[in-house]
Amino acid sequence: MIPQTIDAWQILSWQQELSRAVTDPGELLELLALDRRQLSIALQASMDFPLRVPRPYINRIRPGDPDDPLLLQILPTGRELEQVPGYSTDPLQERQNNPVPGVVHKYHGRVLLIVSPACAINCRYCFRRHFDYGENTQGRGDWERAIHYIAGDPGISEVIYSGGDPLVANDRHLRWLTERLAAINHLRRLRVHTRLPVVIPSRIDSHCLEWMTATRLQPLVVIHSNHAREIDGPVKAAISRLNETGIRVLNQSVLLRGINDDPAALEDLSETLFDAGVLPYYLHLLDRVSGAAHFGVDRRRALEIHRILQARLPGYLVPRLVEELPGAPGKTLLGCSA
Numbered sequence: 001m002i003p004q005t006i007d008a009w010q011i012l013s014w015q016q017e018l019s020r021a022v023t024d025p026g027e028l029l030e031l032l033a034l035d036r037r038q039l040s041i042a043l044q045a046s047m048d049f050p051l052r053v054p055r056p057y058i059n060r061i062r063p064g065d066p067d068d069p070l071l072l073q074i075l076p077t078g079r080e081l082e083q084v085p086g087y088s089t090d091p092l093q094e095r096q097n098n099p100v101p102g103v104v105h106k107y108h109g110r111v112l113l114i115v116s117p118a119c120a121i122n123c124r125y126c127f128r129r130h131f132d133y134g135e136n137t138q139g140r141g142d143w144e145r146a147i148h149y150i151a152g153d154p155g156i157s158e159v160i161y162s163g164g165d166p167l168v169a170n171d172r173h174l175r176w177l178t179e180r181l182a183a184i185n186h187l188r189r190l191r192v193h194t195r196l197p198v199v200i201p202s203r204i205d206s207h208c209l210e211w212m213t214a215t216r217l218q219p220l221v222v223i224h225s226n227h228a229r230e231i232d233g234p235v236k237a238a239i240s241r242l243n244e245t246g247i248r249v250l251n252q253s254v255l256l257r258g259i260n261d262d263p264a265a266l267e268d269l270s271e272t273l274f275d276a277g278v279l280p281y282y283l284h285l286l287d288r289v290s291g292a293a294h295f296g297v298d299r300r301r302a303l304e305i306h307r308i309l310q311a312r313l314p315g316y317l318v319p320r321l322v323e324e325l326p327g328a329p330g331k332t333l334l335g336c337s338a
């Protein structure tokens with residue numbers, strides 16, 4: 001049962017929050033009482049990959065603090081303009097695993113569906129900052145082709161809604177798609193990879209919970225949080241709504257220099273997530289995408305941080321440290337405590 005009253009406390013709908021997102025660097029600096037001298041470089045860095053940040057997320061950023069770990073995830077800076085060897089525009093070579101538009105089939109038994117090319121927030125470290133969404137925008141015919149592809153491969157047991165952010169799509173479309181997928185007998189699970197419960201928690205409303213649970217597919221939501229300060233009251237409430245309707249919630253993070261490359265910050269994140277009803281799943285090494293090199297943490301330091309986490313936390317609160325290597329049959333696990 002999904003109580004309809006859970007939507008009543010919302011003042012603005014999630015769609016309104018999406019469209020009210022701040023995209024003007026000058027406005028962001030002003031809202032957060034930051035130095036206006038950063039404006040021209042922020043404008044320059046946002047030409048390639050625009051600034052985009054919804055207000056519920058801005059509310060959690062400390063005004064006047066240029067090193068705030070949430071601010072650093074979204075503010076365009078001059079460091080993005082640096083060309084660093086080893087960092088490219090398609091680090092995962094996903095363009096080679098696109099059997100039909102909108103489908104990424106790289107790993108055994110699982111396919112990614114690019115449900116929505118857009119994101120609610122633009123994370124500066126994102127490996128999709130150069131992704132060709134134009135080629136992956138779906139019309140009805142493309143959806144039929146994607147469904148046909150999945151139906152034709154009995155080895156696929158799990159569909160992962162991805163993007164961009166799949167929850168930027170509207171619930172009518174998501175319900176239609178989910179119903180079509182549930183009719184494919186060899187599918188067992190539906191996984192949704194989304195940052196929206198963290199960025200605009202009101203997205204988890206009764207309409208969303210409805211299509212996620214009104215299906216024979218076992219639903220699973222993987223949120224994306226990098227720092228404990230992202231988990232505020234409304235985010236906790238959104239996670240509770242998922243948990244209360246029987247949806248398991250996991251978290252993935254990216255290890256980011258200056259943001260969470262510190263055992264205490266990650267320990268705090270794991271504890272905060274668990275209190276909110278989320279299990280840590282992955283801690284990713286940064287994908288080597290050009291424009292994000294300044295967020296990189298080298299492998300030795302990553303392993304050291306991970307070892308400290310293993311020593312301090314119960315095993316179920318230690319995320320798996322992984323790296324995405326082009327051509328590998330799955331994510332590559334680092335730091336097994338052998």
Ligand SMILES: *Cc1c(COP(=O)(O)O)cnc(C)c1O
Nearest residue numbers: 104106107110111112160330331
């Ligand atoms: C991460 C990922 C998956 C899912 O991998 P899990 O290890 O099952 O979480 C599937 N396909 C692609 C392309 C991915 O990057």
Ligand code: SF4
Nearest residue numbers: 119122123126164195
């Ligand atoms: S895909 Fe995820 S990490 Fe990348 S910009 Fe969108 S929400 Fe951020």
